[in-house]
Amino acid sequence: MFIEKDKLVHFSNECFMKLGMPEEEANTITEVMLEADLREIHSHGFLRLPIYIERIQKGLISSKANISMINNHGATALMDGNYSAGQVVAKEAMEKSIAMSEESGLGLVAVKNSNHFGITAYYSLMAAKQDKIGIVISNVAPLMPAIGGKEKVIGNNPISIAAPSVNEPIVLDMALSNTAFGKILFHKENNKEIPADWGVDRNGVPTTNPEDIINGGFLSPVGGPKGFGLAVMAEILTGILSGGDFSKMIPSMYDTENKQSISHFMLTIDIKKLIPLEVYYSSIEKLTGFIKNSSKADGVKDIYLPGEIEFMKERANKTRGIPLEENLKEQLDELANELKIQKLIIQ
Known part of the structure; x- marks a missing residue:
């Protein structure tokens, strides 16, 4: 089914604001989820709304952002998200990175104590839309074993690089596994099999059942040792460089008893400081x-x-509406009942 963008935006904002979140912050989270679903990266779209709400309700994500700057040295800065919503923290960090690049040619902001921030491309594109190159990396809870191992020790840490172009930006946005964990969840929610190269079960055997990966299995690194190596370096540029948590220190976002401490790396390059x-x-x-x-x-x-391809999908979906699976609509209806707000109406 397809739903009008404005209806979904209003519903999502109302959910967050019902928990005391300022409208501007609610809209930032909604905007990132909307961008994901428009580009048909459904693993990071409104599928995540229920878990974000639950984590806020349990005090694992602050309902009001409390972001602080630890240090600022011209071209580099360190920011503490203080467990605020990842989208709000990351947007502010990227805005800072862009502003710093205009002064120094480069702007690097390291971030600790943040949360899941949605699609990485949202933030790299902020730079590309201003005639700059944006490079964004985040760590996440461990989802992959070391090569030859059978224990989760490293996240499928996403990376995005966006460069302005004559028309739409050229943008790479990828997790360092063969697929994002959110896509495993998306297939589980919709009772779909997964490709056999997406992950393995707890015994290291390739599987087409998403439940096998969710319940003790592992994602497979893209390119084998190459993807694993990139994930390790991404961990260094995020959790280690920021002084934040990393690897097995980070619980899953679906662990609703413990706070996450996600770290980000935001780098902006001001092109005109190098060449016209x-x-x-x-x-x-x-x-x-x-x-x-x-x-x-x-x-x-x-x-x-x-x-x-994602830009093409975005243009099409802006016209016809946001794709929404039936089971997600049911989850959002349950959320509406719980928060005592009006359900989404599909016409």
Whole structure:
């Protein structure tokens, strides 16, 4: 089913505000979830609304942001999210990173004590929309074993790099596993099998049953040792560099007894401090031309740049409405009953 964007935005904001969250902060979280669903990254869309609400209710996420700057040295800064909503913390950190880059050419903000912040591309695109390159990394609770191991020791730590282009930005947004854990949850919620290369069960055997991964199994790193190596380096750039938690220190966001302490790495590069923007855009146009106009394999109709397919989906869904699975609608109805607010009405 599809639902009007404004209805979903109003419903989501009302859920957060019912718990005492300021409207601006509620809208930030909603905006990030909306962007995910518009781009059909449903693993990070409104599927996450119920768990965000539960964690706020249990005091694991602050209903009102309490973000502090620990230090600021011109081109680098360290921020403490103090367990505020990840989206609110990350947006403020990226705004700071962008502002710093305008002064120094580079702006690096390390963040600790944050929470799950949704799709990583949302924040890297903030820089790309201002003629800058954004690089964003986050750690998460461990979901993958070391190569040869059978214990979760490292997160599938997501990374996004967004670069401005002549039309839409070129944006990479990926977890360092073959798939995001949220996609496992999405398939479980919708009673769907998963591809066998997404993860293994508790005995290390590939599985098509999402329950096997959720209940003691593991995600598989993208590219095997290469993905595992990148995940370790991402852990260093986030949890270690910020002085925050890392690896087995971070509980799952579905552990509703313990606070998470997620760390982020936000880096902005101001292009014009290196080369004139007209030179940059001329080169980007040439690069994209080389790629888009390259010879196609048999049966291939189009060649896409990183992020291009998601932008196409976003344009389509802005017109027809936000895709919503039936079982998620039922969960949101239950949430409405619990919070005593009006249910979403599908016409």
